[in-house]
Amino acid sequence: MVSGLFAYDDNVGACMLINAGHRRDRRRLTGAHELGHFTATRRSPEVYQDTKHENSRDERYANAFARSFLMPARAVMEKFKEVTAGSTHLTRRHVILLAHYFGSSRQALVMRLEELDLTRKGTWDWFADNGSITDEQAREVLGDIADAVPRSSNKPLSSRIFLLGIEAWKQDLLSEGQLAEVLKLDRQEVRGLLAEAEADQDEADDLFKLPH
Secondary structure, eight states, X not given: OOOEEEEEETTTEEEEEEOTTSOHHHHHHHHHHHHHHHHHHTTSOOOOOTTOOTTSHHHHHHHHHHHHHHSOHHHHHHHHHHHTTTOSBOOHHHHHHHHHHHTOOHHHHHHHHHHTTSSOTTHHHHHHHTTOOOHHHHHHHHHHHHHOOOTTOSSOOXXXXXXXXXXXXXXXXXXXXXXXXXXXXXXXXXXXXXXXXHHHHXXXXXXXXXXX
């Protein structure tokens, strides 16, 4: 299935088509990918082939361009530092929050982290070989944040507060009750949140240790 394509003519200009049947984050990445082809090879037409080697020089450039365009290095490094503050390992929760923030697929986000040496090469391959990062997991993580709305406010607590709260609990700086009060959650919701965080930590290994 074709994700997108572009055409260019000196007299007409550029035209880009993106598959509307794909999910939003994939359409964004496709658009940026085709823009990469437009900037580099607009006058060098290609013929689509099912057996086309995706690691060609032009494809590698377009993929790298798309990730850089949607996830600028400085912005990614700053947000990564914020989201992983207090953590020792990269977890699925971190990836989900970062991908959501940049409007990117989880795979593209992790590959960008690898490019910027914020995680080790092969991190996404490990996730893919160990259950990947599912839409259901993403809904659980983002749902935790979306639902945690103080009664006196219409704004959800930030993801950073959740992550810092979990790390504080792990270091015995906050009790379960204190964490529930900080996050504006009941005890059952807090226990579910902590169980998810511990599951992420239990399966992490040295591959995901964060640089300090």
